[in-house]
Amino acid sequence: MSNLSTSKWTKYRLLRKSEELRAYLPETEWLKESTFWRMLNKYEQVIIKPTGSYGGHGVIRFKKLNASEYELQNGAKKKIFRDQEQVNAFLKKKSGKNYIVQQRIPLATVNGRPFDLRVMVQRHPHSKWQVTGKLAKVAGRGFIVTNIRMSSGKVVSVEHALRHSQLKSMRSGDLLAQLDKVALKSAAKLGPSYRWVKTMGIDMAFDKVGRVWIIEVNYLPMLELFLKLKDKSIFRRIKSFHKK
Template identity: 30%
Template structure:
C-alpha cells in the first residue's frame, strides 16, 4: 500500500488516505489486538460490484465529506431473485434495485463529482434497531504526549444510516449507560474500556507521522461479542476538528470541561511557540 498523502490545503487526511495510513501503520493487516478494519476500496464500479458479491452490506462514503453526509448503505437480499436496497443518508425512500448493473448505474449518477470509498459493512450490533458507535477522543497534554480524554456513545436516529447525532437526530449516551443497555457484564465493560484506550493510542501513534495533530476523534462500532470495528478517524485540520460538544450533552459536564481546557491549553501553547519562532 503506497504511503498516505496529506492534503496540504486542508492539512488533513481524507477517508481513503486515512485508510492507507492505518494499513501502513498496521503493516497492511486489517486487525490488531484491540480493533479490526472493514475491507475498504476506492469507489470504482468494478470495486463496488466485487464488494456486493462478497458482502451483505456495503457503504459508499465520499472521501472528503464528514459528519456522515453523503453516505449510502447498500444491502444485499440474497433471496430469489436477488434484491439490492439502496438507502442514502437523509433520503426517506429506500430504493429496491433488481440487479448489480442497475446499482452501478445509480452509483455513477449519484457520485459523479466526488471521489468515494466503498467499505464492507462490519457485523455491528444495534441498539433498539438503531445504529450506534463509540467516539473516542485523544488529545495532547502539556508535555505534548497523547492522552485518552474519554469516550461517549452515539446512537443514531430512527431509520438512520449513520450514528452521527446532528445528521440523524440521535442522542449521546454515557459509556456506562450504553454498556448497561447492552447487558455487558463488569468484566466485559473493563475489557471494552481497555480496548478503547489501546485503540486510541495505537491510532494516534500512526496518524501523528503525517502531521502534528492535537485532536483525534475515533469512531468504533461493537459486534455482538463486543469486539471493536473501526468506522472512521477524524483529526483537527484547517476546517475544524472532532466535536467536543458530544461530551457537553452528558449529564455530568466535568469531562467536557476537562476536554475544553486541554484543547485551549494546547492551542495557546502552540500559538506562543509560533510567535517565538516568528519574532
C-alpha cells in the first residue's frame, strides 16, 4: 500500500501536474489569511474545507457582499461579518487545522438547487480504467453542499439533472462524453501514485455554462448511493467490478 497521503490537498496537487487537467480544477490553496483574501477578492465567493474530511463535513462558503460585509454559510445557516477583522478572527480558529480554500464553482442547478456528479471509475488488475456509472446529487433546499445525508438532498440520473437544469438546451451526449473523458484522465493521472486503488468515486460538476469541473476524488466512495437510481443495473455493474 502506498504511503502517499490521500488528502484532498495531495490529490489536487497531483492532478495539477497535468497541464491538460489543470483547466478543470478550481483554484485551490492552503488556507491562510493571505490566500483567503486574495481568492475572495478575485472570485467573490470561496469554499473553505478540511483537507481530510468526507461527506460534506466542515464545508463553509464565504461570499463578499460589498466592500465591508461578508456572508458565511455553514449548512443551511448563514452569518454576516461586518468587517475584515471579524472574518480574520474566524479564520484564525481554522489555521493550523488542515483547511484549504477553493474557488467556488457556480454549479448548474435543478429547480434552484445546485447539483454535482459522482462518476465511478474502476479497473481490473492490469487493465485500463473504465467509467462504470454516474449519478447526480442535488442539494437540499437552502444548502450549498450536495451531500445527500447532510442536506437532505436527492439522487437522480445525470440525464434527468441535465434535462431540468439551465443546460437543457445543450447536447447531453457531448456533455457526458466530456465528463467521461476528464474522469478517465483523472484516474490515469492518480493511478500510478495509488496503485492499490481499483475504484475511484470522482466528484465532478457542470457550471451554469456547461464547463466541466473536478471537485475531488474519493477512494472509498459510498456505492449504495447508486441504489437510489431507478436503474439498478448500474449498481450491480459497479458492485461486481468492486468485488473483483
